Amino acid sequence: MTDQRSQAEIVRQSLKRRYRKERRFRLYGMTAIAIALLSLVVLFTDIIGKGYTGFIKTTMTLEVVLDGEQMYLDDASDKDQMSMADFQAPIITALQKHFPEVEERKDLRELSRLAGSYASNQIKDLLARQPELLGTTQTMEFLVHDTVSVYVKHADNPAYSIRLSEQQQRWVDELVEKGVVDTGFNDVFFSRGDSREPSNAGILGAIVGSLLTMVVTLVIAFPVGVAAAVYLEEFAPQNKFTDFIEVNINNLAAVPSIIFGLLGLAVFIGVFGLPRSVPVLGGLVLALMTLPTIIISSRAAIKSVPPSIREAAEGIGASKMQVVLHHVVPLAMPGMMTGSIIGMAQALGETAPLLLIGMVAFIVEIPDGFFSSATVLPVQIYLWASSAEQGFVELASAGIMILLSFMITMNALAIWLRKRLERRW
Amino acid sequence: MQTANLLPLILVIAVIAYGLSYMRSRAVAEPIGGIRNLKALPFYYAARAALWCAIPALIVLALWAGFEGKVIQNYVVASLPAELAPESDGQASLILSQINNVAAGKLDPQFVPPEVVGAADLLDALKQRSASFKATLVILLAVLGAAYAWTRVQPHINARENVERTLRWIFFVCAAVAVLTTVGIVFSVIFETFRFFGKVPITEFLFGTSWSPQTALRADQVGSDGAFGIIPLFTGTLLISAIALLVAVPVGLLSAVYLSEYATRPARAVIKPLLEMLAGVPTVVYGFFAALTVAPFIRDLAESIGLEASSQSALAAGLVMGVMIIPFVSSLSDDVINAVPQTLRDGSLALGATQSETMKNVIFPAALPGIMGGILLAASRAIGETMIVVMAAGLAANLTANPLDSVTTVTVQIVTLLTGDQEFDSAKTLAAFALGMMLFIVTLALNVVALKIVRKYREQYD
Numbered sequence: 001m002t003d004q005r006s007q008a009e010i011v012r013q014s015l016k017r018r019y020r021k022e023r024r025f026r027l028y029g030m031t032a033i034a035i036a037l038l039s040l041v042v043l044f045t046d047i048i049g050k051g052y053t054g055f056i057k058t059t060m061t062l063e064v065v066l067d068g069e070q071m072y073l074d075d076a077s078d079k080d081q082m083s084m085a086d087f088q089a090p091i092i093t094a095l096q097k098h099f100p101e102v103e104e105r106k107d108l109r110e111l112s113r114l115a116g117s118y119a120s121n122q123i124k125d126l127l128a129r130q131p132e133l134l135g136t137t138q139t140m141e142f143l144v145h146d147t148v149s150v151y152v153k154h155a156d157n158p159a160y161s162i163r164l165s166e167q168q169q170r171w172v173d174e175l176v177e178k179g180v181v182d183t184g185f186n187d188v189f190f191s192r193g194d195s196r197e198p199s200n201a202g203i204l205g206a207i208v209g210s211l212l213t214m215v216v217t218l219v220i221a222f223p224v225g226v227a228a229a230v231y232l233e234e235f236a237p238q239n240k241f242t243d244f245i246e247v248n249i250n251n252l253a254a255v256p257s258i259i260f261g262l263l264g265l266a267v268f269i270g271v272f273g274l275p276r277s278v279p280v281l282g283g284l285v286l287a288l289m290t291l292p293t294i295i296i297s298s299r300a301a302i303k304s305v306p307p308s309i310r311e312a313a314e315g316i317g318a319s320k321m322q323v324v325l326h327h328v329v330p331l332a333m334p335g336m337m338t339g340s341i342i343g344m345a346q347a348l349g350e351t352a353p354l355l356l357i358g359m360v361a362f363i364v365e366i367p368d369g370f371f372s373s374a375t376v377l378p379v380q381i382y383l384w385a386s387s388a389e390q391g392f393v394e395l396a397s398a399g400i401m402i403l404l405s406f407m408i409t410m411n412a413l414a415i416w417l418r419k420r421l422e423r424r425w
Numbered sequence: 426m427q428t429a430n431l432l433p434l435i436l437v438i439a440v441i442a443y444g445l446s447y448m449r450s451r452a453v454a455e456p457i458g459g460i461r462n463l464k465a466l467p468f469y470y471a472a473r474a475a476l477w478c479a480i481p482a483l484i485v486l487a488l489w490a491g492f493e494g495k496v497i498q499n500y501v502v503a504s505l506p507a508e509l510a511p512e513s514d515g516q517a518s519l520i521l522s523q524i525n526n527v528a529a530g531k532l533d534p535q536f537v538p539p540e541v542v543g544a545a546d547l548l549d550a551l552k553q554r555s556a557s558f559k560a561t562l563v564i565l566l567a568v569l570g571a572a573y574a575w576t577r578v579q580p581h582i583n584a585r586e587n588v589e590r591t592l593r594w595i596f597f598v599c600a601a602v603a604v605l606t607t608v609g610i611v612f613s614v615i616f617e618t619f620r621f622f623g624k625v626p627i628t629e630f631l632f633g634t635s636w637s638p639q640t641a642l643r644a645d646q647v648g649s650d651g652a653f654g655i656i657p658l659f660t661g662t663l664l665i666s667a668i669a670l671l672v673a674v675p676v677g678l679l680s681a682v683y684l685s686e687y688a689t690r691p692a693r694a695v696i697k698p699l700l701e702m703l704a705g706v707p708t709v710v711y712g713f714f715a716a717l718t719v720a721p722f723i724r725d726l727a728e729s730i731g732l733e734a735s736s737q738s739a740l741a742a743g744l745v746m747g748v749m750i751i752p753f754v755s756s757l758s759d760d761v762i763n764a765v766p767q768t769l770r771d772g773s774l775a776l777g778a779t780q781s782e783t784m785k786n787v788i789f790p791a792a793l794p795g796i797m798g799g800i801l802l803a804a805s806r807a808i809g810e811t812m813i814v815v816m817a818a819g820l821a822a823n824l825t826a827n828p829l830d831s832v833t834t835v836t837v838q839i840v841t842l843l844t845g846d847q848e849f850d851s852a853k854t855l856a857a858f859a860l861g862m863m864l865f866i867v868t869l870a871l872n873v874v875a876l877k878i879v880r881k882y883r884e885q886y887d
Contacts, residue, residue: 018779018782019779021779021781021782022779022780022781022782025780025781025784025785026683026687026781028679029679029680029682029683029687030683031679032675032676032677032678032679032680032683033679033680033683033684033696033700035676036676036677036680036700036703036748036751036752036755037696037699037700039703039748039751040699040702040703043706043710043711043714043748046714046718047710047713047714050717050718223599224599224602225599227595227596227599227600228596228599228600228602228603230596231593231596231597231599231600232600235593235596235597236600244604245600245601245603245604248603248604248606248607249603250872250876251607251869251872251873252603252606252607254802254805254806254868254872255610255809255865255868255869256805256808256809256810256811256836256864256865256868257809257811258809258811258836258839258840258861258864259610259614259809259861259864259865260610261843262610262613262614262839262843262857262858262861263606263609263610263613265613265843266612266613266614266616266617266858267609267612267613270613271495272491272492272494272495273491273492273494273495273498288602288606291602291603291606292603295600295603319585319589320589321589321592321593325592345705346705348707349705349706349707349708349709349710350707350708351707351708351709351811351812352708352811352812352815352836352840355815355840355843355844356839356840356843356844360844378707378709379709381709381710381713382709382712382812382815382816385709385712385713385716385717385816386816393717396713397713400709400710400713403707403710404706404707404710407705407707411705
């Protein structure tokens with residue numbers, strides 16, 4: 001009796017400690033989840049914080065006198081003259097109007113550096129299009145130089161002003177006050193390809209490149225993946241070769257993506273002689289990479305079609321192929337599509353294999369076909385992130401936001417499809 | 426005619442073949458009392474015609490397009506006069522690119538020897554001839570196939586069986602693509618690897634402790650040999666992966682435990698997708714985050730407590746990689762924890778154990794093999810991960826265990842060696858393939874072992 005009581009006593013005494021342990025264990029779990037979620041939050045806020053300025057452009061509106069004498073130009077329709085003319089001069093003059101006190105050559109040069117390097121091209125293009133404008137005064141909007149843009153966008157942070165001289169900073173401050181330098185929505189970013197100058201670089205080229213690449217990937221991976229899944233689930237005999245195929249698929253799903261880049265380099269470029277850095281090549285490599293994902297999810301979808309459907313179809317005399325093509329595949333289609341969209345979203349974000357097959361080239365033009373050199377969104381982000389200039393860093397994070405929004409849209413579409421079309425049997 | 430234009434053309438011919446055969450099958454059915462007296466439905470006769478038309482044409486087209494570039498190139502190189510004939514592969518690629526550029530009009534013919542211009546003309550002519558041959562052959566095949574199938578639209582022939590058998594074959598080929606891919610991977614790395622070992626002895630590669638693949642342009646330059654010892658790369662890879670696993674395993678495992686044992690249903694429904702978002706973020710985004718936010722942060726932090734840290738520390742890359750594989754560990758652990766039979770749990774709880782005691786003493790030991798498998802898979806992920814380390818880890822192959830130092834990894838070196846212009850034959854380029862082969866072997870071994878463990882564990886409770 002006494003013995004038992006003391007046992008109960010021992011248990012009761014230890015209870016407090018054990019409950020404390022229990023609470024501590026729970027706390028560990030919560031901390032782990034908090035760490036994971038916190039990283040997610042930090043990641044997103046960091047990228048948005050760095051990148052929202054990428055959606056802003058800084059422009060400078062100037063009254064430009066298209067003075068032929070100053071530009072050494074008397075006929076704007078003459079190509080030879082146009083190639084020799086000095087289109088920088090009118091910009092300097094226009095800027096000087098705001099700062100009449102600046103006269104020294106050195107200062108003037110500093111002043112002219114406030115305008116972006118493509119400003120003179122803008123005048124040239126205008127004159128090439130409308131030669132009759134020579135001699136008139138035009139109000140034109142120019143992109144400012146990248147350093148100015150960074151300075152204006154981060155006016156409250158002195159760390160971003162180091163690349164402007166104090167005099168330049170004063171000028172910019174004054175121009176901002178006068179409303180000459182202004183910020184607005186960065187339409188350049190959405191309408192151009194890459195550029196050496198951050199303020200002149202856009203992401204459209206990469207978006208189009210990604211789109212073309214994804215089309216190739218989808219056209220190859222979806223039908224092949226579905227067909228492979230149908231074969232393995234419905235037709236494959238139980239033998240060694242079928243096992244071998246299955247082992248291969250499972251292993252391919254776990255092969256590091258960069259290995260697919262080596263495959264592309266050695267086989268598609270080396271053996272078949274496909275050109276480098278074209279969407280067809282990128283699409284092919286990504287298709288091989290996505291294939292296991294699509295096959296695995298398609299098989300799961302086919303498996304979930306109840307046997308009663310098959311039996312009913314066979315019962316009224318359908319052949320095996322008819323059962324599969326008329327009943328099983330259509331019923332499994334939503335599941336297959338969901339898996340494929342998720343696989344495509346992965347492919348859209350994939351970078352490493354594309355680096356090896358030359359999709360890292362600096363490409364200004366927006367690709368116009370499956371065989372024109374192109375880059376894709378994640379590679380463009382990589383390229384911008386690896387250049388030191390502040391202007392490119394914000395473009396990289398803006399690009400990340402666009403990439404992520406594409407991926408979130410695709411995943412949302414997959415979830416919607418699953419909710420909408422998938423039947424529970 | 427371009428391959429891209431031939432594809433739609435074949436499609437059009439196939440559609441015409443389909444339509445004509447469909448009409449013919451109805452026509453032959455007419456006198457014998459309608460389509461019910463045919464062996465197969467008109468659709469199958471038509472589909473068979475379309476297949477007969479498209480498949481041979483497409484196969485020939487694919488083969489031709491795949492090899493014409495190579496064949497023409499070799500022919501053109503062989504046609505070069507003896508004094509221009511390339512002595513090495515490097516020279517050959519140089520001359521070839523000259524020829525290509527002249528042919529494409531990118532290079533002014535006056536800058537190159539006349540033989541090259543001649544070769545460029547030859548290249549152009551050959552390309553044109555090849556294109557017209559290809560178009561003729563493919564169209565001929567398509568039309569012949571369609572015509573043959575059209576004549577075979579006869580009531581006693583069971584077209585359905587033909588069509589179904591063909592489809593089965595097509596499905597089989599699609600499934601075999603996975604095998605072909607593996608074969609392709611193995612062969613693409615194996616050949617170059619053997620060529621690499623012809624230049625650099627395998628023992629030096631495996632046991633050398635110095636890695637500096639810069640082979641000099643001139644033979645008399647200092648350090649012209651280059652060193653290809655893989656040890657520093659392996660230790661670098663292991664260091665970063667170890668840091669990643671140190672983050673991912675505890676966090677992932679404890680999250681999985683909390684989610685499966687403690688979290689309420691609504692909390693689980695919210696937290697799980699959020700965790701999985703971490704897995705969906707592209708690696709280039711993590712790389713950006715590691716290189717531009719975490720690495721400077723760690724450097725400043727280390728400096729503030731008086732330590733010296735590289736701005737490309739292994740720690741930054743490892744931490745961020747750890748975050749990336751958290752959802753991987755947690756969802757795999759979640760699966761295995763949920764696979765432990767409820768009876769074990771109930772038994773332990775009924776004996777008066779608390780939930781955490783049940784977890785630690787009953788479920789965890791039971792789930793351990795599965796969890797180990799998951800960790801191995803995560804390790805293989807970490808080893809093969811590229812973008813984070815390319816962007817956040819350094820290029821210098823330091824043999825160090827200091828996480829604040831800069832290290833390089835196998836994947837970083839593959840990317841560095843293979844991006845930019847390169848000749849296909851130098852030890853530098855070939856080294857990348859040897860590294861790729863090592864990477865493939867290691868990750869494959871890890872995956873095979875991990876999958877075996879996981880499967881064995883599943884069978885235990887099924």
